[in-house]
Amino acid sequence: MFTYIDPTVRERLLDQERLIIVGPDGKSVEATSNLDKSKGLISVLGPIPLPLIKAEKTVDVSWYACVRHTELSKVEQLAEELRGGNRKNSFANLASSMAVNSVLIMGDPSSWTNPLIRVHSSCLTGDVLGSGRCECGPQLDKAIQDISNDSQGGFVIYMAGHEGRGIGLWAKAATYILQDEGENTYQANRSLGLDEDSRDFSDAATLIKYFYGNKPFRLLTNNPKKIDDLKDKGLETITPIKHIIGVTGTNREYLFAKKDWGHSLEDKDISEDQ
Numbered sequence: 297m298f299t300y301i302d303p304t305v306r307e308r309l310l311d312q313e314r315l316i317i318v319g320p321d322g323k324s325v326e327a328t329s330n331l332d333k334s335k336g337l338i339s340v341l342g343p344i345p346l347p348l349i350k351a352e353k354t355v356d357v358s359w360y361a362c363v364r365h366t367e368l369s370k371v372e373q374l375a376e377e378l379r380g381g382n383r384k385n386s387f388a389n390l391a392s393s394m395a396v397n398s399v400l401i402m403g404d405p406s407s408w409t410n411p412l413i414r415v416h417s418s419c420l421t422g423d424v425l426g427s428g429r430c431e432c433g434p435q436l437d438k439a440i441q442d443i444s445n446d447s448q449g450g451f452v453i454y455m456a457g458h459e460g461r462g463i464g465l466w467a468k469a470a471t472y473i474l475q476d477e478g479e480n481t482y483q484a485n486r487s488l489g490l491d492e493d494s495r496d497f498s499d500a501a502t503l504i505k506y507f508y509g510n511k512p513f514r515l516l517t518n519n520p521k522k523i524d525d526l527k528d529k530g531l532e533t534i535t536p537i538k539h540i541i542g543v544t545g546t547n548r549e550y551l552f553a554k555k556d557w558g559h560s561l562e563d564k565d566i567s568e569d570q
Contacts, residue, residue, distance in 0.1 A: 309341070316340045317365070320498070320529075322505025337365040338502055343401065350437060355444045358401040362503060395457030399503055400440070403449015408508060411450035412537070414439035414516040415500045415526075417458030420465055429472070430550060434542025439516050450514075451507060453500050461485070462494035480553035492557070497522060501529030518559045536560070543570045 309315035310327050317327045320336045342360030349355075395418075403411070416439060422432030436452070443450045460468030463485060471484035482492040504513070504526070512533040515523065523534050543551060543566050555561040 318506045320502050339363050360399040362397045397456050398454040400452040402444045410512050411448045412443045412446045412514045413450050414452045416454050418456045428544050428546040431542035438541045458495045463490050497525040501526050540565050
């Protein structure tokens with residue numbers, strides 16, 4: 297991943313321990329030229345001070361950029377599998393291979409005993425453009441607010457390869473057209489021949505282990521699948537915290553579809569704007 301950076305800069309970052317290579321178990325590994333890139337290694341770059349302006353308040357954040365070690369040949373292989381019809385997990389793996397994720401640390405990690413964590417899937421339309429078709433933007437803002445105000449602190453993991461539940465922005469745009477024709481968000485994915493949810497949370501699990509360890513934490517989520525996926529990666533003690541915000545008339549049907557799909561939502565949670 298760092299082949300485009302002058303080798304002396306890369307070595308300086310390694311010497312300063314601001315570039316760390318992390319294995320799936322969350323432990324750092326020695327950065328050598330013969331690293332096995334097939335083992336799900338992640339490069340972690342940081343910390344970088346990143347003050348965030350939220351609701352006229354400055355939130356002090358330590359930002360880490362995180363990217364999976366995947367050679368171009370692996371990306372090409374995944375693309376070929378996708379073209380050949382082997383769609384299972386191909387979108388998720390391809391997106392994870394190319395995405396630069398972020399970790400936003402708030403509070404003092406040395407004092408954490410049960411931090412508050414949000415694993416947030418990227419949503420350009422909601423997070424950046426402020427779309428009312430989903431609740432993603434308000435969820436992200438509320439997560440940063442809640443974690444920064446929490447006595448324990450915690451962090452947000454921003455999963456850049458998760459656009460449209462893992463199908464990418466182009467396909468997501470196509471699903472919006474199908475939704476406007478009457479399909480719900482999951483039906484629209486199926487109409488394109490894609491999985492209803494193809495997100496891969498293995499990198500998120502690795503980053504939680506690296507920044508905190510396999511210890512109890514609270515997770516801001518309404519999605520039981522996310523919890524199950526993280527537990528499958530070895531994170532054993534997760535307390536889900538409901539995360540309901542941004543409900544409006546323009547996304548209510550979308551939220552009812554999520555409820556019917558299995559999200560921990562009740563009719564009363566989405567019947568009124570909030």
